[in-house]
Amino acid sequence: MEKIKAENLRKIFITKERRGIFKGEKRKVEALKGISFAINKGEIFGLLGPNGAGKTTTIKILSTLLLPDDGDAWVNGYHVVKEANKVREIIGVSLYSDRGFYWKLTGYENLMYFAYLYHLNPEYAKKRIKYLLDILELSKDADRLVEEYSTGMKSKLNFARALIHDPEIIFLDEPTIGLDPNSARKIREIIRDLKKEGKTILLTTHNMYEADILCDRIAIINKGKIIALGTPNELKSVVEKDRVIEIQIYGILNGLTDKIRKINGVKRVGLIQEEKSLKNRIKVIMESDDVVPEVLRILVSEKIKVESIKSVEPSLEDVFVYLTGERLEKEE
């Protein structure tokens, strides 16, 4: 049974670019180029893609915060534009933001305020908030002003707000971004529990690992288009017959990936830059191991400092590299 359906959604934003002191120029940015997908009841569906791919735009359209320029979408059978009120009743939304709370209210008071705006019975709201604060391990900080919260605590509070009215359908925009590993694990556990309760979840992420372990199905989205859709295993089967090696190097030389890409038998090359170190990873998807000596020859001739080379199982990351031929954004 389909709970969410998007048909040919398009969205163009007009941005103003500043040039010099007084000059400005309008530019069109095509955020969504006609995307379609459907999500079944009780499914965790992931929108996977780099920053600026159109993930948040999709969530905002489905959650009635943005009007599409073209196309239609339904949530629980209600049209997101024509029946926006009905849609809002049934969805819970966590948008990625470290703002979005009243600093001078406590965490508890912030949740209570939104509970009332959702017209929750005060008695029910109190119990529900207590439950959510407990499972998110925020209870002891519930009576502290939000201005004293850390980024991670605000993320958890954001997550709690999305669940405050126990919605059937949940949209989560980058739910674990900015969280420490333990908190991220906790959030993932809760997402799995929500699925067990029969909730339908749409989550966006650029974290391949998260998408792989959480999602029943994934749509890989890039530059406003869905370029692949299927279960994690189905997606991985795209590169199943290929061999993948991962080379860990220090620094990066301009044009190195291009040189590797030109080797006969190399299908795709992706560069993954580590956020917190000088290390970089190069993933090479190739037809067979015969290509490896030639790759090594290039590394030696370019005097690249190699830390390790290993053969790896195909992952969603490789699928992304394979499908887009582009390097990925920074990893977490």
Place this chain on the structure above:
Amino acid sequence: MSRYIGNWIMIITLPYMLAGIFLGVGYAVGGKNASINFYKNTGISDPALYSILGGAIMIATMIILENTGGYIREEQLIGTFELHYLTPNSTLQIWFFHILPIATIMIGIFSITITPILLFKGNLLSFSEWLIAATVIFLSLMPLAGIGLVIAALTVRFKEVWAIVNVINSVITLLSGFYYPLEIFPEMVQTIALLVPSSTAVKILRTIIQHRYTSLNFGPQIILFLVLSMIYLSSGYITYKRWENAARKNGELSKY
């Protein structure tokens, strides 16, 4: 700066709007004898010029106070305040380099603001008069910057900068006599008003605009500015350093 064009237009036009309100209401309630009453009370026959000049100095005073105090608050809010402590510069030095251009801009704003009314009255300042006026404004802003530094120090500690700025602004505005002569107050209040640099600045600038000055007029006032600058800047420095150290100990630098 061009992105805050509305604010600048507001700053330049506000003295005219305030003067418009005061004159409009004044003439409406004062009736036929309004001008005579105004002359009897202030000794001035041109209420428009009097009010616009007062307004222009008032705006400069308020901006310097708000900016010097508010600057640190803005940095706290956008989260860059603590980062300054990671650079090899003194935060006071950074703060002071922020103030100097504002003081200079204020001279420009003051000049732009009063030019139309002086032009209208056929009473433009000569270059030397303008130079003296600019020096007076600059010197009178320095003690205010010192008060701003005290506000900045309080900001580091109490965060609620705008409430503090509001209180200090109101007292300084009351005691500066931007729109009325301070002689209407009891002598005690007039003496206290001497501690407010803008009250002296208003008097000097009115003299300059009426072309009634000689260089001898201003000697004591300039000394007063310098003394006030020293007092306020050093008390600002001491207070700031004290609260800065306390904030470092309590880990409050990064809080907003």
Place this chain on the structure above:
Amino acid sequence: MQLEKTENSQSINGKYLKGIMSIFLELYATASRGYKIYFRYTAWFIADLITTPIWILVFLLPILMFLPKEQWNNPTTINFFFWAMVMWDIVGAGLWSFGQAIRREQQTGTLEFLFLTNANRIIMFTRSIFTRGLELTIMFAYMVIVFKLLFGVDIILRNILGVIFILTLGLLIAMGFGEIYGALVLRFKNIGPVTNILEFVILGISGIFFPISRLPDQIRLISLLSPFTYIAEMTRYMAMGIETYLDPGFELILMILMAIIFNAIGFVTILYIEKNLKKTGKLGAY
């Protein structure tokens, strides 16, 4: 397109409040949030108490310069100014309340989250109205004392219930005016400088400081279009018994009509701008 629609089951067993109760819940939530935040900025409250008499002096002394010294303590003149200061607060409430509330939500990043709920688009921004109402009440009492101390003049209050009624109605009109203005804030973000200019224009043309009969004919015509003219006129009529420019009964009816019309237009404008921002994607921008 027809997907299977399911009712939210818990709505049946009392999870949600419906109808008028939900409106009361929104009002309660908005008011209590407003008051909590207001009293947690204690520095502001104290600063207001300190600065109110000072600003009154700063504003009134320049005007008194146009009067002979003997009249500086004239009860009628001072009472005129007293009610003008009250009116100024009402004008400020009208212009700033919604605009300020919306701007604040934009800055704190809560606007999108508010629009994810089905709460009433007017009620959710009324926070300032509640706090302004309280502030006005406190300031009113405070200003009565301040005027007595500063000018040695008692405030004339001939019909206290009439004044309360007119000021409440005035606040409602101001609220409607503020909604339209708030919608502009929603669209154009920072319009603080424009607000200041508009506030001065309104103060100038609405007979806040003097009866509009003293205005030149052409300006008086404009002042008759300003809702604040009638609030000022009727307040002085109720408090001091000063004659109104038009028939007081007619002015009262005009005020009631304005309260309804301004609020209706304000509501529609906010909905329109919300839709517009959802088209441009600027709802979350600040």
